[in-house]
Amino acid sequence: xxxxxxxxxxxxxxxxxxxxxxxxxxxxxxxxxxxxxxxxxxxxxxxxxxxxxxxxxxxxxxxxxxxxxxxxxxxxxxxxxxxxxxxxxxxxxxxxxxxxxxxxxxxxxxxxxxxxxxxxxxxxxxxxxxxxxxxxxxxx
Numbered sequence: 001x002x003x004x005x006x007x008x009x010x011x012x013x014x015x016x017x018x019x020x021x022x023x024x025x026x027x028x029x030x031x032x033x034x035x036x037x038x039x040x041x042x043x044x045x046x047x048x049x050x051x052x053x054x055x056x057x058x059x060x061x062x063x064x065x066x067x068x069x070x071x072x073x074x075x076x077x078x079x080x081x082x083x084x085x086x087x088x089x090x091x092x093x094x095x096x097x098x099x100x101x102x103x104x105x106x107x108x109x110x111x112x113x114x115x116x117x118x119x120x121x122x123x124x125x126x127x128x129x130x131x132x133x134x135x136x137x138x139x140x
Contacts, residue, residue, distance in 0.1 A: 027082035034126040045071040050126040061119035064110040089114040
């Protein structure tokens with residue numbers, strides 16, 4: 001009789017751990033989304049865009065694509081999303097807070113192409129600048 005109860009409790013604990021909330025502290029990268037586009041097909045969003053990934057030591061531009069049941073917005077000013085590499089530098093998992101909640105999040109898997117230069121906001125979308133130009137702009 002103890003064995004079925006033990007099995008049931010283990011299944012319950014395992015299920016809870018699968019659906020537990022995401023911890024932003026587990027996402028060490030900061031992501032700025034400077035440009036994003038998407039199209040909706042049969043309830044699925046296919047998106048693409050440009051952003052900046054910062055790991056605390058380096059800042060680099062990246063191009064991305066994704067597919068999800070929801071789209072996400074670009075960041076404004078110094079706002080950022082947090083992320084972690086799933087397969088550096090080809091896939092990022094980005095964490096996006098749910099509007100109206102302080103502890104609910106969605107994740108997006110971004111297929112990425114990381115660049116040597118850095119994207120900055122331009123009049124018609126993101127533009128690429130060299131690392132040197134980016135550093136010079138940052139010290140102004």
